[in-house]
Amino acid sequence: MSEKPTxxxxxxxxxxxxxxxxxxxxxxxxxxxxxxVDSQSTDSTAAIAQRSGAHVYLASSDSFAERRNFGLTKxxxxxxxxxxxxxxxxxxxxxxxxAVMTEQDVSALSIKRNNIHYGKWFEHGGWQHDxxxxxxxxxxxxxxxxxxxxxxxxxxTVVELKETLVHLTHRTMVDGLIKSIDWTGYEAELLxxxxxxxxxxxxxxxxxxxEFFRRAILKKGRKDGIEGWIESLVQAMNRxxxxxxxxxxxxxxxxxxxxxxxxxxxxxxxxHRTEVKKVEMSE
Numbered sequence: 550m551s552e553k554p555t556x557x558x559x560x561x562x563x564x565x566x567x568x569x570x571x572x573x574x575x576x577x578x579x580x581x582x583x584x585x586v587d588s589q590s591t592d593s594t595a596a597i598a599q600r601s602g603a604h605v606y607l608a609s610s611d612s613f614a615e616r617r618n619f620g621l622t623k624x625x626x627x628x629x630x631x632x633x634x635x636x637x638x639x640x641x642x643x644x645x646x647x648a649v650m651t652e653q654d655v656s657a658l659s660i661k662r663n664n665i666h667y668g669k670w671f672e673h674g675g676w677q678h679d680x681x682x683x684x685x686x687x688x689x690x691x692x693x694x695x696x697x698x699x700x701x702x703x704x705x706t707v708v709e710l711k712e713t714l715v716h717l718t719h720r721t722m723v724d725g726l727i728k729s730i731d732w733t734g735y736e737a738e739l740l741x742x743x744x745x746x747x748x749x750x751x752x753x754x755x756x757x758x759x760e761f762f763r764r765a766i767l768k769k770g771r772k773d774g775i776e777g778w779i780e781s782l783v784q785a786m787n788r789x790x791x792x793x794x795x796x797x798x799x800x801x802x803x804x805x806x807x808x809x810x811x812x813x814x815x816x817x818x819x820x821h822r823t824e825v826k827k828v829e830m831s832e
Contacts, residue, residue: 555581557650558626562616564588566634567597569717574601576638579647580630586620594634611731614699618692629690631683635717636662642712646684649708656705658684660712666719667776674770674777675763681714682707697735719780729787737794748796756792761785 559577563570563585574583585598585605598605606623608616617631628650632638642660649658660683664676671677682701691702719725746752764770765781773780797804 555625555627557581557628557630557646558624559583559630559632560617560620560624561585561598561603561632561634562588562613562620563590563594563598563634564611565590565592565594567592567594569634570594570598571601573632573634573636574598574603576643577630577632578602579643581626582624584620584623586616586623588616611735612696612699614693614695617699617701621687621690621692624687627687629685629687632714633716635720637715637717639712639715642710642714645710645712649710650684653708654706655708656686656689657682657701657703657707659707659709660684660714661710662716663713664716664718666773666780668720669773669776671770671773671777671780673768673772674765674781675768676770676780679716680709683714696739697732719783722783725783729790733787733790733794736791737798740791740795741798745795747799748792753789753792753796757785757789760788 557580559580559582561570561573561577561583564587566573567590570585574585577583583601583603585595585603586608587595587598587605588608588611595605595607604623606619608619610616610619620631621629630646646658649655659680662679662681664671664679666676685701685703686705689704691704693699693701761781761784764784765778770777770781800807802810
């Protein structure tokens with residue numbers, strides 16, 4: 550008897566998401582196979598994913614694009630559906646995806662994300678207009694590109710779905726800050742490689758204030774209540790961190806060399822003290 554064809558493969562990216570991965574996998578059990586591409590997790594993410602029935606592959610790269618491309622090489626499905634570990638598929642979304650896949654001649658599906666920050670669904674601040682193209686007919690998906698804010702390269706038509714994907718992001722302040730360590734580093738490196746102007750105090754203040762003003766005032770994040778104010782401030786802080794890290798990259802000498810110089814100076818003081826003691830003892 551011939552093996553049943555694999556219609557759709559779910560590809561989940563994860564890194565230290567032991568509290569999120571099992572429920573994410575649970576919401577894509579309707580897919581024909583579930584693949585988890587894990588990026589060097591130091592917790593139990595990979596083990597939990599395996600116990601939940603997923604095929605787990607370890608990725609050496611932190612690049613989202615490279616990990617998505619890696620997952621594509623492992624998928625057997627005629628279609629692929631990409632998720633992150635903190636995203637959830639509702640029954641209504643699953644039903645719509647399956648219907649469009651089988652009833653319409655399309656290459657990709659775009660889904661609106663409901664971003665949940667600090668336990669609240671945000672309806673302002675720019676987060677309400679978050680569309681992600683994540684479902685593809687495999688033969689038309691070429692690759693993903695971009696170190697951050699990666700984007701797919703594909704051929705054919707896209708359909709926008711009515712149902713939404715739930716994004717359980719920024720579950721705590723600490724959770725958000727941990728993720729910021731990676732994101733701000735990547736963005737600072739891209740700015741540095743692009744030859745961004747030297748960072749000054751004015752740069753730091755302007756970038757930080759304008760991000761807060763843009764999120765809270767222009768995009769009306771304040772209307773999401775205290776959560777909206779908090780997230781606007783967090784985004785402003787992230788902007789500050791990006792440009793502070795860019796400043797670190799631009800320093801000459803580098804911070805590492807500056808500290809080495811201080812360390813060497815103290816070492817020389819001790820060496821000098823030892824030499825003086827030897828002379829005193831020989832007299």
